[in-house]
Amino acid sequence: MSTETTTTPLVVPAPPGADLAVRVRGLRRYYGETRAVDGVDLDVVRGEVLALLGPNGAGKTTTTEILEGYRKRDAGDVMVLGVDPAHGDGHWRSRLGIVLQSASDLGDLTVEESVAHFAGYYPSPRDVGEVIESVGLAEKRRTRGFDLSGGQRRRLDVALGIIGGPELLFLDEPTTGFDPEARREFWELIRGLRGTGTTILLTTHYLDEAEVLADRVGVISRGRLIACDVPARLGGRDESLATVSWREGDEVRTEETHEPTRFVQELAGRHDGEVPALSVHRPSLEDVYLSLIGDDEEPAS
């Protein structure tokens, strides 16, 4: 890893004294020789949306499934809403909402039947019609699961995840397979939930999704949390060099600088009028993410 070269820590912990919905320390889960989760420390502050990014097989799903109480752990301390998930009871579950990766159940039931049925599991569920409306399935209320499109099925999953009025909602790759418009609508739904104070732990492959939705972004690679910060500062993004590029004659010139504004002013002074093909580029979340993952996968030098 090349953390030595950065001045700020890559994993920025939650502020001390923050009200935590999730607190994980030293979480480990091994499957034979495979270290699926290899020492994850993670805080999720109440009321925030935290997005977990990471390549397939990095340990995102194993980590969230341990937090959800589905999987056992080999080591580490885990508290989810103040309870160890390994000993979570029905009351604890009623405070969680879980939207898993793909499922193909409930095909023979209508949207309304499914949502109304699951509402019955919770001590004080939300209004069935209102939840169906909020996920944009009002017109598909009487449609059976098998007849829903992929995106509509995913919304049904979310409806079932939020029907109990959860304090903490887990969303595992919720928008995989959505078209761009459906994703944007889905983001609005998540923003609305966040607005009501629901804490959300989201895993995703889409960096734009993380940037738009998340208060903080965590990057998991090879079973460890290698970076965690607000999207604008992730991986020292705010302190990294900006690249100014322009054209001189037939040649494209670039300059990396900490002071792009001053540099562009100078550049403008050297040119008569417009600087040809001028652009200022700061590393996108994707650039930062790829370099974090890349650094982690190369052996330390």
Place this chain on the structure above:
Amino acid sequence: MTTTTAPHTSSAPAPSPLSLGLRRVRIELKTFFRDRNSAVWNFLLPVLLLVIFGSVFGNQDLGPGITFAQYFVAGMIASGVLYTSFQNLAIAIPMERDDGTLKRLQGTPMPKVSYFIGKIGLVFVAYIAQVTILVVVGVVFYKLHLPSDPAKWFTFLWASVLGLISCTLLGIAFSVVPKNGKGASAVVSPIVLVLQFTSGVFFVFSQLPHWMQVFASFFPLKWLTQAMRSVFLPDSAASLEVAGSWELPACAAVLIAWCVGGLVLSLVFFRWNKRGQA
């Protein structure tokens, strides 16, 4: 899309496991009867078998006033127990493990016992529906005599209930055997067929080779068919049995033993997760 309600933090009492179990029964029944495959397999096949066997062998007399059709209807009613409980659950539960039903339920506050109440309710309703169809077809087409003696109906009741409980538990336990939902019926159906062939459903039990009779007597279906014959055949037919009597105490004892065995097996082996996911 709008969201208006804040998350609840109230401490309303959780719904009771029994009331959730009854909700599960309703949802199981809806799912079961809307799924054409399970409806066909569970309801049409036994009736179809009854019509075919009844038409081919129905008029063979097994004794004075006893036709093979009557013998066969009793066997099919006993098979109905096996179809609606063991076969139904040993196929449906692996499919639910595959399609995400079980994982989704596990993530809710629903107590696990409610899930099993739902399955038991489904099994009982499906069995009652199936037996009704078989009895009606038997009475109308194959001279099946409904007993007038209340003691016989009592036998019918305990045999049905003990058979359903033991085979439901065995179906729950066996649901871990198929590797996935798709292959489940290929694993389960042959077992049911073998039991039917060796337990006196398709053939007259006393005419089977001795080793086959011994084999079948380890399993519930042989005793269940025998108890059902005691209900639906005239008393004189007891002479057709291997022991020359209905052996009802033995029937009850074996079925009770399988209830206990099924409970132990299902507690030991049942899994919510797919293999390697925990």
